[in-house]
Amino acid sequence: MNYYSDSSEWRYLFKNAIDWENIIPLYKLAFPTSDGFLDQKELIQFYEDLLTSTGKWTGEILTPRAKELDQVGGGYLVDGHVEISEVLQKTY
Amino acid sequence: MDLHGLSLDPKYGGMGTPVSVGLIAFEQISRACVSTSSQIGFFAPIADMIERFCDSDLQEKFIPKIIKGEISGSMCLTEPNFGSDVGSLRTTAERQSNGTYLLNGTKCFITNAGGGLAFILARIKGAPEGLEGVSLFFAEEWLESSEGKLHNYKISKIEEKMGMHGSITCEVVYDNTIARLVGQENQGFGMMVYLMNEARISVGIQGLGLIEASLALARDYAENRKQFGKYLMDLPLYRRNFQDWETERDAFRVLMVDTISFFDIYQRLDLKKRHTEDLSEKEAELFKKASQVIRHRTPLVKYYGAETSATLSQKVIQALGGYGYMNEYSAGRIHRDSFGALLYEGTSQIQALMAMKDFIKSMMKYPANFIQTLVTSHPIGSLMNTSDFDRSLSNVNYEFRKNISALIIRCFRPELSKRVFKKEYWQEAERFDKIMIHAETLCQALAYSETLSILGLHANKDKSRGDLYFRYLKLVTPRFAQIYADWKC
Numbered sequence A: 001m002n003y004y005s006d007s008s009e010w011r012y013l014f015k016n017a018i019d020w021e022n023i024i025p026l027y028k029l030a031f032p033t034s035d036g037f038l039d040q041k042e043l044i045q046f047y048e049d050l051l052t053s054t055g056k057w058t059g060e061i062l063t064p065r066a067k068e069l070d071q072v073g074g075g076y077l078v079d080g081h082v083e084i085s086e087v088l089q090k091t092y
Numbered sequence B: 001m002d003l004h005g006l007s008l009d010p011k012y013g014g015m016g017t018p019v020s021v022g023l024i025a026f027e028q029i030s031r032a033c034v035s036t037s038s039q040i041g042f043f044a045p046i047a048d049m050i051e052r053f054c055d056s057d058l059q060e061k062f063i064p065k066i067i068k069g070e071i072s073g074s075m076c077l078t079e080p081n082f083g084s085d086v087g088s089l090r091t092t093a094e095r096q097s098n099g100t101y102l103l104n105g106t107k108c109f110i111t112n113a114g115g116g117l118a119f120i121l122a123r124i125k126g127a128p129e130g131l132e133g134v135s136l137f138f139a140e141e142w143l144e145s146s147e148g149k150l151h152n153y154k155i156s157k158i159e160e161k162m163g164m165h166g167s168i169t170c171e172v173v174y175d176n177t178i179a180r181l182v183g184q185e186n187q188g189f190g191m192m193v194y195l196m197n198e199a200r201i202s203v204g205i206q207g208l209g210l211i212e213a214s215l216a217l218a219r220d221y222a223e224n225r226k227q228f229g230k231y232l233m234d235l236p237l238y239r240r241n242f243q244d245w246e247t248e249r250d251a252f253r254v255l256m257v258d259t260i261s262f263f264d265i266y267q268r269l270d271l272k273k274r275h276t277e278d279l280s281e282k283e284a285e286l287f288k289k290a291s292q293v294i295r296h297r298t299p300l301v302k303y304y305g306a307e308t309s310a311t312l313s314q315k316v317i318q319a320l321g322g323y324g325y326m327n328e329y330s331a332g333r334i335h336r337d338s339f340g341a342l343l344y345e346g347t348s349q350i351q352a353l354m355a356m357k358d359f360i361k362s363m364m365k366y367p368a369n370f371i372q373t374l375v376t377s378h379p380i381g382s383l384m385n386t387s388d389f390d391r392s393l394s395n396v397n398y399e400f401r402k403n404i405s406a407l408i409i410r411c412f413r414p415e416l417s418k419r420v421f422k423k424e425y426w427q428e429a430e431r432f433d434k435i436m437i438h439a440e441t442l443c444q445a446l447a448y449s450e451t452l453s454i455l456g457l458h459a460n461k462d463k464s465r466g467d468l469y470f471r472y473l474k475l476v477t478p479r480f481a482q483i484y485a486d487w488k489c
Ligand SMILES: Cc1cc2nc3c(=O)[nH]c(=O)nc-3n(C[C@H](O)[C@H](O)[C@H](O)COP(=O)(O)OP(=O)(O)OC[C@H]3O[C@@H](n4cnc5c(N)ncnc54)[C@H](O)[C@@H]3O)c2cc1C
Pocket: B074, B075, B076, B077, B078, B081, B082, B083, B084, B085, B108, B109, B110, B111, B112, B164, B169, B340, B343, B344, B345, B346, B347, B348, B349, B350, B353
């Protein structure tokens, strides 16, 4: 399950409901950028690729971890400080 | 996954993507596990606070560590006796000769207090009572000394909660904790509000994640379980309920994404303004518009996301029948987890009161304009509108204005005189008590009309989006009727 690429709504809204025309110039002053993006289209495609990989990671790795985290908890108290549980630490 | 640095500045090791990208990834995490998203939510936003409000030595010391996942932070407002009423907090701060402060007091229900860093609200001895006397401090959990690491503050308890077990909610004791003042004395609440606003939008996003998680679970179940020889999803009553839930999810997603887009502009330009005070004319205009939208939307999306996720995750337990009640399925956990959002970052009632205050304030500024727009927004004027969406929106807006005006006039009992057009008339404090009891229904009405407006804008640009507009209009029309009935009593 990919929470980005499997959802036509998310793909539509990412392309059409975010004001990229005004947002991108606030981050990138000119194209090509110093990190090698030729134009806005290529940059937005890169952001989409990123969300596709976070969508896959959250759908396939993080979701199955949620039940265990609910059972074990996020951490425990040792001498006035918190030790993070192993299952939460995996996500950090 | 290098999540923490997604939207943080590359000069600290981040990827520098727009905040919109980071917030959509945050939605995906919330859909997977809202406890995890609560914990993750105290990495990048804390780095952002350090970048926005702290000195460069702290930026260089901590932001790269946050990006690597080595350290995180917390925001510490709530005390055992003061939650919503932040202005009454009792944690004290005393200035020392070296310019640092000593903090004393106890905070409770603090998410991720053991992360290593803390932004803490406290009152400097002798400062005024109320929010005007609140200052913001930054403290590290550990101090380096010749004897090794020493506690600068202690975690005295991890709360046992009904849900969100994966998120660590703590009680913290400050006993001569050494802290740095952030910004100016007594200006703390303004800076904390910045972080709280970001957090409130994030809670709206968490709500969306929870709704998506619940409905995906239920859809999968309903498409595979048969009763009376049919899949549940093919039973007319079941299907109708489900369509309503999915309509609300899809419409709320649109509201949320539009808000994220404005928030991105607001946040980016706010940072630029704070660091350089140098916005071009176009940027200043964009900033003004984005700030207005964010101010208006923040309580609405927090309220709407939290309330809807709690309601729909409960419906989903029912939609799975007996299995929904069993721990074998995650419907119960998702519902237990949904209650946190109703409380943290200001309860639903506090959001509703904020939305009402803002609405009345803007109306009070120009009462004559408000009364005049009621006349000019009559649907007769919209007959000239070319699109179905514009005509329908104009009707919705007119009904809203007509009903809210009637409520205001009833609560404020204006005499039939020119005084009603005067600003001072609307500023008489005791008049507000009468209208406050309607804050939640006003907040709901504002959230629905804001959502409809965006759906209408989308549909005007792309006819294929008209279906969602009309589905949502059908869903909220009876709710508006109920709200208007509440305003009459
Ligand atoms: C899981 C979790 C995580 C949290 N994380 C943090 C954190 O990281 N940092 C932090 O500082 N705090 C945190 N909190 C605390 C949270 O912000 C408070 O619980 C919340 O602000 C409410 O305060 P309270 O609990 O004292 O309730 P109270 O303020 O006592 O409110 C009790 C009830 O009265 C209602 N109420 C209060 N005032 C009004 C009013 N004027 N009109 C109408 N109704 C009103 C409230 O809506 C609520 O229903 C967390 C809480 C939870 C549950």
